[in-house]
Amino acid sequence: MGRVTLQDVAEHAGVSMKTVSNVVRGYEHVSDAMRSRVQRSVDALGYRPNVAGRRLATGRTNMLAFAFPDLRRPYFAELAHVFSRVCAAQGYQLLLEETAGSAGGELSAVRGREAGVVDGVVIHPQEHTPTEIDRARGDTPVVFLGEDVRPEGADLVAIDNVRAAAEAVAHLVALGRRRIGFLGHEVGGLSRTSAFRLEGYRDGLAAARLPFDPSLCVPRAVGDARGAEDAFGRALDAGLSIDALLCRDDLAAVGALRAMRLRDLDAPRDVAVVGWDAIGLASSLVPSLTSVAPDTVALAEAALERLRERIEGRPGAGRSVTVGHRLLVGESAPYPDGSVD
Incomplete structure (x- = not known):
């Protein structure tokens, strides 16, 4: 046929x-x-659909791109799934572009319109700042994900990482924990996401009148669960004494739980653990993981709504949109009465 x-x-x-x-x-x-x-x-x-024909007839392809650093990270894999569903519901096809967090990958993603492939791009940059990408995007409508300085004519959608981290610390304080560590930021320099989450961690400590102790912050050399396990295990072996741990992401939390188990430490009895992203496997761990859960559906819907408006010619200054989050409470750091969600 x-x-x-x-x-x-x-x-x-x-x-x-x-x-x-x-x-x-x-x-x-x-x-x-x-x-x-x-x-x-x-x-x-x-x-x-015949994309080339539709492009000639309407000037558009009805295809959008979602560009992100690494599909191996569960958060981005799950976020790509959400974007695909939201796009389909709105009549768009979605092109997924893994940038590997490289400068070239990010610039290539935002130049897709020049090749007549996509009408617009949602991008979570890692290497370039949004301002640098904005200068290079030509006439491609772009919406940025992640907290950062927003370019004058572009839109940005994010959760409030600072507030979410402070709320996670408040939850741990409510459990009676006072030596609260932070695990999983980068050895070679903080990413923007890590910087915001560390800021919120410090804000949470300050709100509880707890001192900030840099020795309780454990970076990892490799941004995966094994890297977190190695870093946290070494810290525990060197005498790190904490009763709670806020992790930069769920992979760091997975590594922390394994390092604890290998040393006969229990969560939450010895160390209450909070992750970040509420990835699908978090609820299947033993113990199930307490985790900051971004509202990914709201994130995708807000980003696509603003991208569609830009594609349709909306002029004017860029907008910053903050979507919600919640703390999904599991067994690794339950409510004070021992219950979980």
Whole structure:
């Protein structure tokens, strides 16, 4: 069978080509029943839109890109899944671009419009600042993720890392913990995300009138669970004495829990542990992990809404949007009464 056309889908679904076109383009004034009917035919026939033709006809491809540092990090894998679902619900196709946190990868991602591939890009930069990327993006609409200095004409969507970290510390203080460590930032210099989370950690200590002790902050040389396990294990062997631990991310928390278990330490009895990102495996650990949970659906929806507005020509200054978060309480740092979510 040759290339499947709109006419093929229309005949299969028993509707007009205009109806099929409206569904494929994500036109909102289509009933749910009709959208489902057409989508079944699209799936059955394996129809794929002709991006080049649509670009010529409308100047757009209805394709967006989500650019992020590393798909091996569970947070970004799960966030990419959320973006894919939200894009599909809004009638867009999504191109995933792993930048490896490199300068070249990030610049390549925001130049996709010049090649006629995507209409706009959501990017979580790591190597470049948003201002540097903004200068290089040409006419490509871009929305940035992550707390940073927002370029004048671009939009940025984030959670409040500082506030979330302070709230996590407050939770540990409510458990009666007073020697609270921080695990998982970078040995060779802080990333922007780590800097904000460390700032919130210090704010939380200050709010509880606890002193900041740099010796309780344990960096890792490699940003994965094994790197955290090695770093935290060495610190424990060297005499680190803490009763609670805020981790930069859930991978650091996984490493910390393993290092503790190998030394016959228990969470939360000996050290209450809080992670960050609430990745899927967090609730399956033993003990289940208490973790800061960003509202990833709200993050994706806010980013795509602002990107769509820019694609449609919205002028003006950039906007900073902060979406919500919550502390998902598990067994590694339960509520004061011992309960969990």
